Amino acid sequence: MDLREKAAELRRYLDYHAHRYYVLDSPEVSDSEYDAKFRELVELEAANPGLQTPDSPTLKVGGPPVDGFVSHRHLVPMLSLDNAFGEDELRAFDERVRKGLGVETVAYNAELKFDGASLSLTYEDGLLVRATTRGDGTSGEVVTENARTVRGIPLRLRGDVPGVLEVRGEVVMFKDVFEDLNRIRLERGDQAFANPRNAAAGGLRQLDSRLTAARRLSFFCYGTGAGPRLADTHSGLLARLQELGFPVRQEAQRLEGADALVDRVAHLQTLRADLPFGIDGVVIKVDSLDQQDDLGFTARGPRWAIAYKFPAEQAFTKLVQIGCQVGRTGTITPVAELEPVFVGGVTVTRATLHNYEDLKRRNVREGDTVIIQRAGDVIPEVVGAVLDKRPADSPEPSEPTACPECGTPPVRLPGEVALKCPNRACPAQVSAKLRHFVGRNSMDIEGLGEKLIDRFLEAGFLQDIPSIYRLRLRREELEKLDKLGEQSVANLLASIEASKNRPLDRFLNALGIRFVGDRSSKDIARHFRTLEAFRTAHYEDLMALPDVGARTASEIESWLEDPLNQQLIQDLIDLGVSPVEADAPVGDLYAGQIVVFTGKLEQMTREEAEDLVIRHGGRPAGSVSKNTSLVVAGPGAGSKLVKAEQLGVRVITEDEFLATIPG
Ligand code: IVH
Numbered sequence: 053m054d055l056r057e058k059a060a061e062l063r064r065y066l067d068y069h070a071h072r073y074y075v076l077d078s079p080e081v082s083d084s085e086y087d088a089k090f091r092e093l094v095e096l097e098a099a100n101p102g103l104q105t106p107d108s109p110t111l112k113v114g115g116p117p118v119d120g121f122v123s124h125r126h127l128v129p130m131l132s133l134d135n136a137f138g139e140d141e142l143r144a145f146d147e148r149v150r151k152g153l154g155v156e157t158v159a160y161n162a163e164l165k166f167d168g169a170s171l172s173l174t175y176e177d178g179l180l181v182r183a184t185t186r187g188d189g190t191s192g193e194v195v196t197e198n199a200r201t202v203r204g205i206p207l208r209l210r211g212d213v214p215g216v217l218e219v220r221g222e223v224v225m226f227k228d229v230f231e232d233l234n235r236i237r238l239e240r241g242d243q244a245f246a247n248p249r250n251a252a253a254g255g256l257r258q259l260d261s262r263l264t265a266a267r268r269l270s271f272f273c274y275g276t277g278a279g280p281r282l283a284d285t286h287s288g289l290l291a292r293l294q295e296l297g298f299p300v301r302q303e304a305q306r307l308e309g310a311d312a313l314v315d316r317v318a319h320l321q322t323l324r325a326d327l328p329f330g331i332d333g334v335v336i337k338v339d340s341l342d343q344q345d346d347l348g349f350t351a352r353g354p355r356w357a358i359a360y361k362f363p364a365e366q367a368f369t370k371l372v373q374i375g376c377q378v379g380r381t382g383t384i385t386p387v388a389e390l391e392p393v394f395v396g397g398v399t400v401t402r403a404t405l406h407n408y409e410d411l412k413r414r415n416v417r418e419g420d421t422v423i424i425q426r427a428g429d430v431i432p433e434v435v436g437a438v439l440d441k442r443p444a445d446s447p448e449p450s451e452p453t454a455c456p457e458c459g460t461p462p463v464r465l466p467g468e469v470a471l472k473c474p475n476r477a478c479p480a481q482v483s484a485k486l487r488h489f490v491g492r493n494s495m496d497i498e499g500l501g502e503k504l505i506d507r508f509l510e511a512g513f514l515q516d517i518p519s520i521y522r523l524r525l526r527r528e529e530l531e532k533l534d535k536l537g538e539q540s541v542a543n544l545l546a547s548i549e550a551s552k553n554r555p556l557d558r559f560l561n562a563l564g565i566r567f568v569g570d571r572s573s574k575d576i577a578r579h580f581r582t583l584e585a586f587r588t589a590h591y592e593d594l595m596a597l598p599d600v601g602a603r604t605a606s607e608i609e610s611w612l613e614d615p616l617n618q619q620l621i622q623d624l625i626d627l628g629v630s631p632v633e634a635d636a637p638v639g640d641l642y643a644g645q646i647v648v649f650t651g652k653l654e655q656m657t658r659e660e661a662e663d664l665v666i667r668h669g670g671r672p673a674g675s676v677s678k679n680t681s682l683v684v685a686g687p688g689a690g691s692k693l694v695k696a697e698q699l700g701v702r703v704i705t706e707d708e709f710l711a712t713i714p715g
Contacts, residue, residue: 055096056103058096059108062092062093062096063105063107065089066086066093067206067208070086070109070203071206071210073086074204074299075298075299076698078698078699090109093109097110106179106207107207107208112207113201114200114201114262114264115197115262118260119259120259121257121259122194123187123193124182124192125190125191126184126190126192126218126277127174127216128218129189130170130186130189130192130277131349132353133335133353133354133358133359134352134358134359135333135359136358136359136360136361137361139314142310142313142317142358142360143310143314145358146158146310147310149338149347152346152355153347157308158309159307159340160308160313160336160337161286161287161290161304161336162316162320162334162335162336163274163303163304164331164335165334165359165360166221166331167222167248167329168222168225168248168330169185169186169222169249169256170186170221170223171183171185171186171199171202171220171221172192172219172220172277173205173218173220174216175209175216175217175219176216177213177214178211178213178214179207180200180206180208181196182194183195183196183199183205185257193257195256195257197261198257198261199223199256201262201269202223202256202264202270203270203271204270204272204298204299206296206297208297209297210297213280215279215280217276217278217279218276218278219273219277219298220276221271221273222271223253223255223270224248224249224329224330225249225251225252225267225269225270225329226248227329228328229267230247230251233245233251238413241413243415244414246366246436247366247425249330252267252269255269256269272301273293273299273300281341284340284341285306285341286337286341287304287306303320303323303690317334319690321362323690323691325429325430326690326692330365332361332365333359333361334360334362335357335359336357336358337354337356338357344356363394363396365425365426365427366395366424367393367394368393368421368423368438369390369393369400369424370391370419370420370421370422371416371417371418371420371421371422372389372391374386374388374416374449375389375456376456378456378457378478378484379480379484380481380484380485380487380488381472381564382472382474382475382476383472384455384456384462384470384471384472385404385405385407385470386406386449387402387403387404387405388402388404388405388434389401390403390424393424395424395425396425396427400424400426403432403434404432404433405433405434406433407471408449408451408469408471409469410469411449412449414436415436416436416437416449417448417449418446418449419442419446421437421438421442422434422436422438423435423437451471452471455478455480456480457473457480458473458480460473460474460475482509482514482516483502485517486500486514488562488564489563490505490520491562493558494562495558495559495562496551496554496558497544497551498543499544500547504544507533508523513530517624518620518624518627521628521629522627523545524545524548527541527545553630553632555577556580556581556582556586556631556632557573557577557578559583560573560576560577560586561573563611567603567607568607568608571599574666575599576594576608578666579593579596581633583625583630583631587612587621589609589612591606594609599671638668639714640668641668641669641670641712641713641714642665642669643669645681645682646671646673646679646680647670647672647682647683648676648680648682648683648692648696649661649662649683650683650692650696651685651688651689651690652686653684653686653706654686661684661709675692676695676699678701680696680699680701681701681702682701682702682704683696683704684704684705684706684708684709686706
């Protein structure tokens with residue numbers, strides 16, 4: 053084969069597999085196989101410069117820097133959208149549209165509103181010739197070399213579209229890439245990116261396209277500008293764009309009427325935290341392109357589309373003070389006390405600063421204006437400070453030299469970043485341990501909440517975990533405590549009694565051993581069956597369990613080797629705590645299978661469903677991968693269901709799942 057043919061074959065191979073990976077989300081070869089072919093083409097072209105074509109995938113790694121960007125006028129302007137906040141504004145939009153068209157109901161297309169930077173791609177006779185940022189909407193900067201490096205942007209269309217076609221979409225940075233790049237930036241002492249959107253927008257505007265390539269950006273397509281009409285509806289257009297080789301998200305859906313829109317928007321909001329990239333809302337477009345033409349534009353933007361906005365996940369506020377908090381294992385965490393700020397749908401007054409090293413790296417001080425982030429149900433965190441607004445005399449934060457709760461000098465274990473209070477009797481630690489012990493997924497002692505624990509600690513009724521089971525000896529004293537009364541003491545003591553016979557996995561979880569959570573405690577309980585067997589477990593025994601890795605195994609082993617912990621278990625046994633044996637497997641129906649539940653279950657809780665799988669020899673998991681054996685999907689199932697379908701994993705309903713279980 054001559055070299056030209058060889059190069060063409062490699063290009064075809066690389067294009068085909070990049071398309072499978074970025075557009076169809078269903079790769080056929082491993083990353084390393086792809087990389088090997090890629091290097092082969094790079095070397096071939098380097099040795100024979102005449103062989104590189106304008107659509108060669110090797111252009112996707114970037115090239116030498118340019119002096120500046122040229123401005124280019126979009127053939128069709130890039131408009132922005134009106135926003136809708138909340139259901140009422142969404143319904144008002146539908147009403148305007150219906151009135152404008154003079155019809156009863158309208159079909160829409162609802163798609164994700166990607167949180168990135170918009171980009172317009174111009175193809176001439178199928179070849180990418182120009183990429184332009186949005187700019188002021190009329191003209192933007194030409195960033196073609198940079199755009200070539202973005203994953204999912206085809207350098208040549210996979211189909212014939214003669215003449216000019218402008219394709220529009222959003223350049224985003226995936227959350228994992230963002231985390232990874234920020235980790236590296238902080239390690240190097242660089243300022244972290246505030247959010248994936250800034251990192252993506254900044255990435256597109258690098259003068260050196262190799263720096264853009266290093267940001268590992270991705271592209272999702274949502275429409276067209278100038279060019280031939282490719283379909284009659286927006287849904288049809290998206291399907292056609294996908295055929296032409298553009299990544300189109302499958303969440304986009306055609307829906308009729310305002311009720312369907314309201315439901316869909318609420319559902320997409322529940323998917324937000326689980327998506328691998330950021331979205332800040334849902335874009336709703338009239339589906340028929342003729343109807344779009346009828347409605348036309350205002351000076352601001354189209355009458356046929358609206359952006360339904362989710363609550364912002366980031367906000368600015370003032371950091372009043374850096375306090376600290378002592379956790380269950382004695383870890384002292386710096387905490388930001390904030391001027392109240394509304395973010396992610398709630399008012400936030402405190403946010404975590406992770407640890408003192410992180411605080412230093414993020415360069416945050418008291419008095420700073422800071423960026424607060426709250427994504428999904430995650431604890432609010434301080435992302436960083438706005439350095440321009442820093443007061444001139446603000447002091448650098450320092451680590452505490454004494455535990456704020458008990459005054460003991462803190463220590464730092466070798467190889468760990470966390471600062472710890474070594475005093476096991478530290479009231480803050482004891483209180484946090486007790487709270488965990490009585491929690492719903494642990495011993496589930498109803499009525500013993502945070503406030504009561506602290507009152508009991510203060511009054512000397514509680515000192516440690518075993519003292520919970522000695523409370524019954526002090527019934528009269530408890531009844532005299534302010535506002536408690538006979539009945540509530542009786543209820544409390546009854547739930548303490550009831551907790552003595554919780555299942556073993558709950559008990560193991562309650563012990564608060566590091567890295568042992570809900571899932572691994574189930575796994576451990578099922579394996580060891582009894583508390584006695586667990587007490588003498590060794591590293592090798594633990595490593596045999598599928599959900600237990602080396603880190604957890606050695607943590608458990610050293611926990612069990614500590615005489616104080618063995619004493620704790622013994623004290624609890626002596627006080628009558630007797631965890632019930634883990635449910636023995638009743639069958640091997642699901643032996644060796646990994647089962648994922650997604651969406652709403654209507655006949656049982658997720659926990660009950662997972663227990664069923666476990667008791668029949670299988671293993672529940674939280675996410676879908678190619679190792680998943682089965683997905684049980686209920687109403688409202690989203691990204692996991694999509695992934696299962698893409699990977700060809702078997703999907704059944706809750707009813708079908710229950711029908712498989714004997715008895
Ligand atoms: S359509 C004329 N669809 O949101 C309609 N825009 O305020 C033009 N965006 O700058 C936009 N996801 O960059 C559309 N699925 C989506 C989008 C989307 C994100 C961005 C876009 C634009 C802004 C509109």
